[in-house]
Amino acid sequence: MTLEFTHAAIADLQSIRSYTLLAWGAEQEQIYLDSLWKKFGELLANPERWRKRNDLFTDCQIAAHAKHVILFRINGTELQIVRILHAAMDFPRHLADEE
Numbered sequence: 113m114t115l116e117f118t119h120a121a122i123a124d125l126q127s128i129r130s131y132t133l134l135a136w137g138a139e140q141e142q143i144y145l146d147s148l149w150k151k152f153g154e155l156l157a158n159p160e161r162w163r164k165r166n167d168l169f170t171d172c173q174i175a176a177h178a179k180h181v182i183l184f185r186i187n188g189t190e191l192q193i194v195r196i197l198h199a200a201m202d203f204p205r206h207l208a209d210e211e
Contacts (some may be wrong), residue, residue: 116190124196125172128180151177155184156191168193168207
């Protein structure tokens, strides 16, 4: 299985990176990004483990990571990261275009 990111997920990563760098500095930015990549590896290793949320979009699964939630789906042989949202966000509002 391969890992794929939507354009929105890439933008989410860039936003997380920028915010963490500005608020907490370069060292914490690297620590947090490394931890996100470790979580992506966990998703790839056992994608069936994570909770399903079809109410958000078709085949949606979610995985919590620190203050963020990774929203993803299995698409054939790809694990597609759809969004990486802060846990306090209104998910449906940020997912309106994902179907």
